[in-house]
Amino acid sequence: MTLKEAAIVIDNLTKKFEDVTAVDGLSLTVEKGELFGLLGPNGAGKTTTINVLSGLLKPTTGSVSVGGYDVEKEPSEIKELIGVCPQDTAVFSYLTGRENIELFGNLHAMPKEKLKKKTDELLEKMSLVSDAKRRVGKYSGGMRRRINLIMALVHDPEIAFLDEPTVGMDPQSRRAVWDFIKELKKQSKTVILTTHYMEEAEELCDRVGIIDYGKLIALGAPEKLKAKFETKNLEEVFIQLTGRRIREEL
Amino acid sequence: MTREPATLFLIILFPVILTLAFGISFGAIGGTQSTTYQIGVINMDSAEPYQQWAQNFVGNLADTDILKIQDYSNNETAQADLIQGRVQAILLIPVDFGQSCNSFWNAPTDPSLWMNTTLQLYLDSGSMFATQAIPPIIEQVLAATVYGTQPISVPRPIQIGSPSLVQSSKLTAFDYMAPGIFAYAAIFLTMTVAQSFTTDRENGLLRRINTTPTTPSEFMTAQAISNMFTALIQVALVFAMAYLVGYRPSGDAASFALAFVIMSIFALCNVGFGLITATLAKSPGAATGIAFVFIMPQMFLGTFVGLALSPSAQAAGKFVPSYYVTDALTSLFLRGAPVSSPTILLDLSVVSICSVIALLLGILLFGKYGKT
Numbered sequence: 001m002t003l004k005e006a007a008i009v010i011d012n013l014t015k016k017f018e019d020v021t022a023v024d025g026l027s028l029t030v031e032k033g034e035l036f037g038l039l040g041p042n043g044a045g046k047t048t049t050i051n052v053l054s055g056l057l058k059p060t061t062g063s064v065s066v067g068g069y070d071v072e073k074e075p076s077e078i079k080e081l082i083g084v085c086p087q088d089t090a091v092f093s094y095l096t097g098r099e100n101i102e103l104f105g106n107l108h109a110m111p112k113e114k115l116k117k118k119t120d121e122l123l124e125k126m127s128l129v130s131d132a133k134r135r136v137g138k139y140s141g142g143m144r145r146r147i148n149l150i151m152a153l154v155h156d157p158e159i160a161f162l163d164e165p166t167v168g169m170d171p172q173s174r175r176a177v178w179d180f181i182k183e184l185k186k187q188s189k190t191v192i193l194t195t196h197y198m199e200e201a202e203e204l205c206d207r208v209g210i211i212d213y214g215k216l217i218a219l220g221a222p223e224k225l226k227a228k229f230e231t232k233n234l235e236e237v238f239i240q241l242t243g244r245r246i247r248e249e250l
Numbered sequence: 251m252t253r254e255p256a257t258l259f260l261i262i263l264f265p266v267i268l269t270l271a272f273g274i275s276f277g278a279i280g281g282t283q284s285t286t287y288q289i290g291v292i293n294m295d296s297a298e299p300y301q302q303w304a305q306n307f308v309g310n311l312a313d314t315d316i317l318k319i320q321d322y323s324n325n326e327t328a329q330a331d332l333i334q335g336r337v338q339a340i341l342l343i344p345v346d347f348g349q350s351c352n353s354f355w356n357a358p359t360d361p362s363l364w365m366n367t368t369l370q371l372y373l374d375s376g377s378m379f380a381t382q383a384i385p386p387i388i389e390q391v392l393a394a395t396v397y398g399t400q401p402i403s404v405p406r407p408i409q410i411g412s413p414s415l416v417q418s419s420k421l422t423a424f425d426y427m428a429p430g431i432f433a434y435a436a437i438f439l440t441m442t443v444a445q446s447f448t449t450d451r452e453n454g455l456l457r458r459i460n461t462t463p464t465t466p467s468e469f470m471t472a473q474a475i476s477n478m479f480t481a482l483i484q485v486a487l488v489f490a491m492a493y494l495v496g497y498r499p500s501g502d503a504a505s506f507a508l509a510f511v512i513m514s515i516f517a518l519c520n521v522g523f524g525l526i527t528a529t530l531a532k533s534p535g536a537a538t539g540i541a542f543v544f545i546m547p548q549m550f551l552g553t554f555v556g557l558a559l560s561p562s563a564q565a566a567g568k569f570v571p572s573y574y575v576t577d578a579l580t581s582l583f584l585r586g587a588p589v590s591s592p593t594i595l596l597d598l599s600v601v602s603i604c605s606v607i608a609l610l611l612g613i614l615l616f617g618k619y620g621k622t
Contacts, residue, residue, distance in 0.1 A: 054461045076463065084461040090454035094253035107462040135253075151458075 007031055008053065008159070008192065013062035015048050015214075022048040024214035025062075033188040035181070037205030039195060039234060041246045045214040046194035047087055050161045053192070054084050067159060083157035087164045087194075089148040093137035097128055097147050100136055101154050108155035115154070122150045125180055142173040149177065159190045166200060178203055196246050198234040210238060217241050257442050261480055262487060265435035269488045273424050273495025287380055289339040290320045290328045300348025307343065307395040316387060332372055338380035341388065342370035351396055428497050429579030430553035432509075433572040435484045436516055437553070440544045443477055443524025444537035447616065452533060470613050474521050481517030482510060499583030508589045509582055512598055516575045519605035520544075525612025529620035548572040571604040 008030040015023040023045040030036045038046045051057040053066055055075035063070065069077040091100050098119060105115040123129045126146040131139065136147055149165050162181070166174040181204055184191055195201055201208050202222045210218040210225075218225055218241060222234060229237045238246050291311070295304040312319045320337060322328035328340045350367040357363035371388060374380045450456050459469060489497075501509075523544040531537035551563065552572030567573040578597035581587040587594060 056457060056460060076465075079461060079463045082461065084458065086454055086458055088454050090458040092455065093453075104462065107459065107464045109463065 007065075007068070008036075008190065009063075009065045010049070010053075011063045013049070013052060013064055014060045015045075015052060015057060016060045021214050023052070026211070026214070026216050027062075028209055028216060028219060030190060030192060032190050033185070034206050035185045035191045035193065035204055037193050037195060037201040037208040038211055039198070039201045039208050039238075039246070040211035041196055041244075043213075044211045046211060047163055048214075049211075050084070050163050050192065050194060054082060054161055055079060081158045083152040083155060083160045085149050085152035085160070085162045085165050087167065089144045091136045091144060091147055091151065094135060096133050096135055097139070097143075098123070098132040100147055101150050104151045105154045110155050118154050118156065119150075122154060125183075126150055127176065142169045145169055146173065146177070149180070153184070157189070160184060160192070162191060162193045164194055164196070166195070166197065174200075198238075198246065201234055208234065210234070210241065212238075212242055257445065261442060261484060264438065265431075265484050265488045266491050268435065269431055269491035270495065273492060273497065286316055286318050287338040287384055288318050288320060288336070289341060289384065290322045290331060290337040292322045292325055292328055292340065292342045294345040295343050295347040295349075297345075300352050303348035303351040303395070304343050307347070307392065310391045310395050311341075311388075314387060314391065316383070329372070332374060335374060338374040339384045340370075340372040342372075344368065344370070354396060424492075424495065425497060425499075425584065426580075428492050428499070429583060430572075430576045431492070432485055432488055432513065432579055433516065433575040434549060434553040435488050436481045436513060436520060436575075437545050437548045437572060439477060439481055439484075439517055439520040440523040440527060441538060441541035442480075443473070443521050444527035444531060444541045445534045447473075447525065447528035447620070448531050448534045448537040451528070451620070466617050467613075470525075470617075474518055474609065477521045477524075478514050478517045481520070482514060485510065485513045500586035501582050504589045505582040508594070508598070509579055512575055512578050512601055515598075515601050515605045516571060519571050519601065519608045522605065522608030522610070522612035525616040525620070526608070529612075529615040552576055571601055571608075574598075574600045574604075 010026055010028050013023055013026040014021065026045070026049060028036075038049060040046055048057065052059055052064055052071060055071050055078055058072055065071065066078045067081045069075075069081075071078060092103070095103065101119045101122065102115055105119065110118070120129075123132050126149070128143065128146055128150075131143060136144060139147065145165065145168065149162070152162070153160060165181070166177050169177065178200070181191065181193065185204075185206075193200075193204060205222060207219065207221050208225065209216050218237060220228070225234065225237050226232065229240050231237050231240065235246055238244070289311070291308055293304050293308060295301055308319060311317050322331075322340070325340070325342060328337070328342075331337050332340050344367050346365060346367045347369070350365045353363060353365040369388075369392070371385065373384060447456070460466075499505075524541070527537055527541045527544065531540050548570045549572070551567035552570040552574075553576055574597040578594050578601070581591065581594050581597070582589070
């Protein structure tokens with residue numbers, strides 16, 4: 001299945017949980033092949049937005065389409081197009097790394113040969129070949145996150161939703177994942193990446209949407225935003241807009 | 251699920267250990283052995299001229315395979331041993347026993363000439379099997395002693411077939427329990443399914459699977475089938491262990507095939523209960539506790555535990571699916587009933603209906619309320 005239209009379109013999306021408004025009137029468009037960053041502090045509504053795009057949550061109001069398919073009316077078509085890397089590592093601890101990846105490849109009905117080839121390729125890129133036959137329960141945190149990412153991409157989706165993929169990683173592992181995500185862009189994949197790391201957004205994203213308390217407060221290419229607000233980095237853009245740092249000191 | 255040590259224990263080791271423990275305790279390893287009962291005899295009729303009757307009677311009792319005779323000289327000692335469970339019964343032969351037998355032989359057709367007497371039989375109230383098995387055996391031996399094995403000379407319209415001693419039951423207590431143990435092992439599937447689903451939900455795996463093209467019905471079907479196979483493996487393990495400890499069920503290939511079918515269907519029932527539990531439980535720990543709501547009634551009312559229950563509790567057992575599984579397996583393996591017998595077909599129908607309802611309800615509830 002391929003994209004009907006080359007876009008993710010979010011139109012005035014609001015998502016409420018009882019008396020909490022997690023996403024408040026969000027509107028944005030992501031073009032095909034774009035690497036779009038959703039930047040904001042914890043609790044800003046990034047993961048909720050991803051969950052709506054993935055079909056896990058229904059919008060309270062507003063409309064969302066992914067690849068031209070409506071998330072409420074055509075969720076099964078969307079699931080054929082997307083790969084989702086959740087914020088928390090969701091892996092089967094008693095399966096090996098390879099088994100976890102192949103399981104999700106099978107859930108996407110990948111042909112056996114293609115699955116094996118893609119699994120080998122991704123394990124190689126993430127430097128997990130030697131650990132592929134060990135149970136994931138024995139992995140370090142960084143290794144688990146890498147497997148978590150591979151499981152989202154093994155079936156070669158057109159659109160990838162990566163929810164804070166580098167949280168808790170050491171700088172070396174983070175760099176490796178950045179290189180991997182850049183390669184996705186070279187393959188013309190559409191990627192929505194959520195992060196609260198400014199440098200990650202600046203390094204990877206074509207455009208960034210800064211979100212706070214469920215609202216989109218800035219949208220544009222990192223360089224253009226920095227130029228507009230006359231700042232050296234996106235952190236300072238956020239401070240100017242909200243008066244707070246993205247990552248408050250505890 | 252099957253690589254997690256706790257789950258592996260519940261699925262494989264627990265039924266094996268359970269079967270072995272009960273088989274060793276209540277059965278016989280390596281072959282069948284007769285059950286024997288220790289019975290104390292107080293023979294008050296030892297004086298001339300009719301003492302031979304009592305001696306013959308005691309001798310006939312000793313000749314059975316199932317009774318082991320222990321002589322007592324007085325009732326007080328015998329009763330003391332009975333209370334302590336050293337013997338399962340006390341038989342007190344009255345002083346006029348021989349005289350009574352002789353009066354019958356002299357005038358078998360004229361009861362007015364008989365001298366009536368009573369044998370006192372005291373039974374061990376702590377042994378369900380003794381209270382049921384011993385009295386009919388005593389009756390048979392008494393009849394053989396009084397009437398003899400030769401046809402009596404006075405013609406009569408009713409004949410007693412060649413009095414044969416009650417064939418002592420070759421079945422051990424474990425043989426009676428085994429059908430319930432098969433059901434017992436499968437009941438814990440409720441807990442493993444509930445734990446598995448709540449753990450996957452807690453780890454975000456169910457949510458993750460929900461972002462793939464695999465539909466919930468495909469996922470649930472896969473879970474149901476895999477758990478059904480798990481149950482069949484458990485049944486096979488339990489059967490293998492039971493066979494090792496001497497269990498030799500009646501039945502032909504059709505009986506065994508039907509037994510596996512019933513157990514497969516019963517497994518689906520417990521998968522349904524597991525899904526309902528997973529819907530209610532917020533964590534794997536809570537799932538373990540809530541699962542016992544479904545496990546305990548089935549365990550106590552519908553498996554081998556139910557053998558010792560009161561009549562009212564046994565009636566309550568008819569409301570749990572495991573009762574019908576145990577009943578069907580008992581009919582197949584103990585009574586040797588054919589697979590087409592109405593009782594077995596009824597049991598199969600009830601288990602099937604329960605399974606369909608439980609599984610559908612579990613899938614509906616979990617799909618609506620339990621996935622997140």
